[in-house]
Amino acid sequence: MIEVRNLTKRYGAKTAVDDLSFTVAPGKVTGFLGPNGAGKSTTLRMVLGLDEPTSGRATVCGVPYRDLARPLTRVGALLDTGGAHPGRTARDHLRVLAASHGLPAGRADEVLEQVGLAGAARQRVRGLSLGMGRRLGVAAALLGDPEVLVLDEPVNGLDPEGVRWIRELMRALAARGRTVLVSSHLMNEMAVTADHLVVVARGRLLADTSVDAFVAAHSDVTVLARVSDPEGMRRALRERGIESARRDDATLAVSGASAEQVGRVAGAENITVLGLTESGSSLEEAFMRLTREHAEYRASTGGIR
Numbered sequence: 001m002i003e004v005r006n007l008t009k010r011y012g013a014k015t016a017v018d019d020l021s022f023t024v025a026p027g028k029v030t031g032f033l034g035p036n037g038a039g040k041s042t043t044l045r046m047v048l049g050l051d052e053p054t055s056g057r058a059t060v061c062g063v064p065y066r067d068l069a070r071p072l073t074r075v076g077a078l079l080d081t082g083g084a085h086p087g088r089t090a091r092d093h094l095r096v097l098a099a100s101h102g103l104p105a106g107r108a109d110e111v112l113e114q115v116g117l118a119g120a121a122r123q124r125v126r127g128l129s130l131g132m133g134r135r136l137g138v139a140a141a142l143l144g145d146p147e148v149l150v151l152d153e154p155v156n157g158l159d160p161e162g163v164r165w166i167r168e169l170m171r172a173l174a175a176r177g178r179t180v181l182v183s184s185h186l187m188n189e190m191a192v193t194a195d196h197l198v199v200v201a202r203g204r205l206l207a208d209t210s211v212d213a214f215v216a217a218h219s220d221v222t223v224l225a226r227v228s229d230p231e232g233m234r235r236a237l238r239e240r241g242i243e244s245a246r247r248d249d250a251t252l253a254v255s256g257a258s259a260e261q262v263g264r265v266a267g268a269e270n271i272t273v274l275g276l277t278e279s280g281s282s283l284e285e286a287f288m289r290l291t292r293e294h295a296e297y298r299a300s301t302g303g304i305r
Ligand SMILES: Nc1ncnc2c1ncn2[C@@H]1O[C@H](COP(=O)(O)OP(=O)(O)OP(=O)(O)O)[C@@H](O)[C@H]1O
Pocket: 011, 014, 015, 016, 034, 035, 036, 037, 038, 039, 040, 041, 042, 043, 185, 296
């Protein structure tokens, strides 16, 4: 469990995190989403005791991170800072980390196996690819078998295989009752990975909701139906509380219903369906709409001189 209460962080005149409150529950993957500069990394650093809040508080397993005894056994974190000595082997990096936290040396090989790096245990950190380095970072986070995992942009720069691996790992950890908080600015990736979303922009909370509720609220699908009797179809839809508009002689644009629902209405009314297509904004577009006015950095639309 992670609890963030009225968390605020100011850097001089700049408010990076602004009175933020949310709870991250166990047994779920919670996506922490927001555009660049939204305050995600600053929030995660405060959760992990790497930065002091200006006001408010963040607790992990009920206490501030710094008050945790043997924190590696309670919270595992993957931040983009790396932190592995480039001249060390992957295994030695993990063994040093294990020793400094009172964990058995054998854990190093166990987590290397778990992240698929057993074959690269003797490779030096500097020689690892981006994807392998990320796996090593995840191995370090899993070393103490913690109940809480915090991952800052874990899929950035990874190839599709790496993205899928991280996704499946997070889902498996949540299924085993772990608390998983993962930051990202990729809405579509989070839609297939997360159960719950916390959306921020300019340091403020915009949404704290399940992925299903977010998708239902923000994806506006329109069904284009080409039918033998468009006026009869409009009436039939209206009787069922579904709105539609004529596009051309044979086509209706139907909102607030799925293609399957529209097809069933036509079938019930003996209207022949000549074509059915779903169109609409992707979740990524909905997310961009939601955060656009709050985004800190926006591309100029002005011309180039
Ligand atoms: N040490 C610092 N000193 C001054 N300003 C900072 C500092 N750290 C972050 N900020 C500012 O706070 C804001 C939030 O930054 P943060 O890195 O937390 O956002 P983010 O959501 O993680 O963004 P990104 O997706 O780009 O990593 C930004 O405007 C950033 O410039």
